[in-house]
Amino acid sequence: MVNELDNNTTYQTAATSLPASGKRLVILGAGESGIGAALLGKQQGYEIFVSDGGAIKDLYKQELAVNNIPFEEGHHSWDIVLDAAEIVKSPGIPEKTELMKKVREKQIPVISEIELAYRFSKDKKIIAITGSNGKSTTTALTYHIFKTAGLNVAMVGNIGVSYAKQVATAPADYYVIEISSFQLDDIKEFKPNVAILLNITPDHLDRYEYKMENYVASKFRIAMNQTAEDYFIYCKDDPEIMKHLEQQPIFSTTIPFTIMEPLKAGGFIANDQVNIQVNEEPVIMSIYDLALKGKHNLYNSMAAGIAGRTMDIRKEKIRESLASFKSLEHRMEYVATVRGVDFINDSKATNVNSVWFALESMERPVVLIMGGVDKGNDYGAIRELVKEKVKAIVCLGVDNSPIQEALSKDTPAMVNTGSMEEAVQAAFQLATKGDVVLLSPACASFDLFKNYEDRGRQFKETVKEL
Known part of the structure; x- marks a missing residue:
């Protein structure tokens, strides 16, 4: 040896x-x-x-x-x-x-590593979060709520340190875990006290025989071992989640959240206020006081707030946390304002649905930088938002033809670039004062970059050199 x-x-x-x-x-x-x-x-x-x-x-x-x-x-x-x-x-x-x-x-x-870690931490409180989009933000926000409340909490899984490494080296009383479908595929006994399912949209279907129902079933494994004393927090506005729940009910205590209608119990929006009705005391705060903006972040904020209330965190601490949270690197991250143009790094947006959420939250004209390794994307999902909000698309990638074919008729200008420096320069020239340059690629990064983090960091460095 x-x-x-x-x-x-x-x-x-x-x-x-x-x-x-x-x-x-x-x-x-x-x-x-x-x-x-x-x-x-x-x-x-x-x-x-x-x-x-x-x-x-x-x-x-x-x-x-x-x-x-x-x-x-x-x-x-x-x-x-x-x-x-x-x-x-x-x-x-x-x-x-x-x-x-x-x-x-x-x-x-x-x-999976998640299962091994659970084997040696099942006596602790576990809050597990999955979904096609918003996992990292919701995980970080939930962690922020627990940390603000003074609890001994660790944020693990797909974000930061692995769950197993945390259990081995710095055990905590509470674990907030971001979990992918791939990790859920190999669990056996893993049972979170609180499971959050944010949404389900087509992604990674090559791993699931190109069958959406297989991918949906994989996501729902997060709740497969839960019992009535556990909580399952889910988005009532997601058609895939609702369809599955109708066909295969689960055994935990369910708590929905929605932006469509008031609820007697769960999370909802009414009169521009977030309402979290869990346990005796509701948490109510203005949507304008939330740190995270955009419709998709209303969902993320409600999910995290509900998780906090299931663990009896005081409503004042939840309100304080939802108002003070700082967004994550590479996820709708503000970079700089250069001559009146804001630059936003959303490099983590590796699928079309993530770009839809990013564009939906924009209130000013957008110059969109997108492209990379196309995973068979259907760009039709963002066509209406592109028509409404995007004044130019800067394609960044080795092969930009799928984006050109899908969206060239929906925006006044489209240019091709082969490096981050070219893309940022082109976007800056196309933007005018008051516009937003948004890096939200909709694609994997490995044609030009090591990973989405490398792509996001190169974007930030290039912007700072303008």
Whole structure:
């Protein structure tokens, strides 16, 4: 076994050095969730082996080496993987890979990092949040409410530190978790005290046999183990959620939120006020006092506020938190005003629905920067908003033809660019005082950027150089 870690050596072990044990845990994927699972597994006495088919970041390799956790990168040693008592699978690994087919054939139990972390934190209070859009914002806002109330809370999952790593290194009394459908696919007993389902729109359908009902079912797994003492908070205005609830009722205490009508219990908007009717004392505040603007953020604010009330956080603390929250990086993030033009970074908008929400919240003329790796987008969903609010589209990507074909007739101007610098310069030239330049791509980023964070940071840096 190699203990030295350098640029030429992979720190790994042979199959023979892993003792036969019911606690032999193989972790597939060495990203944030995989490393967290490895650290927690090691702490709990499992025999750990980490296997990543690609390259592992140096920071993560160092963490594994320091903790004497054997690993491999660039390939999978099938003899070791298929000898596991249990496997923790990265959410990024599809079931259709040859390795996963072999794992399923051997009937080795497969869980997600979320499931492993829950195993060692089920005595704590867990607030889990999923949805196609708005997860990160709602998770951060819920965390802000709990933090403002003085509770010992951690924000984990798809946002920041992995759930397992937090449980291993800095346990909390409350966990606010952002969870994707991929993570939910491999839960077994995971049971949040509070589950929030924000919305369901088509996304990642390639992982679900291109069937919307499979994707919807995956999202609803967040509530599959809940009982009457748990809460399921959901959007009453979402047709996919309502259709599923009619067909397959759930067993937890349900709390809806809506912007369409007053409710006796739940969250709703009336007379330009947010009303959260949970427990004895309602939380009521003006929508103009909310820190987050736009219709989609009314939903996010209500969901987070309801979660706070289910945990008996005082209404004054909830109002204070909803008014003081600062939006997240790359999610409708204000960057700067240059000669009267506001620049907004919404790089996290990697699907059409996210762009719809962004445009819907705009009250001034928009120069929209969009493009990247098209995931089979239907741009028809934003056509009316583009006609109404967008004075120009700046296409940013290697292949901009899908956007051109779909939207060129709906806006007065459209230009092609192949770099962030070009895109920002073009948008600035097309904008006039009082306009908004909005980076809201509707696409994945990896044609020109490492990820959406890299895209957003390059946008901000370029804007600051104007």
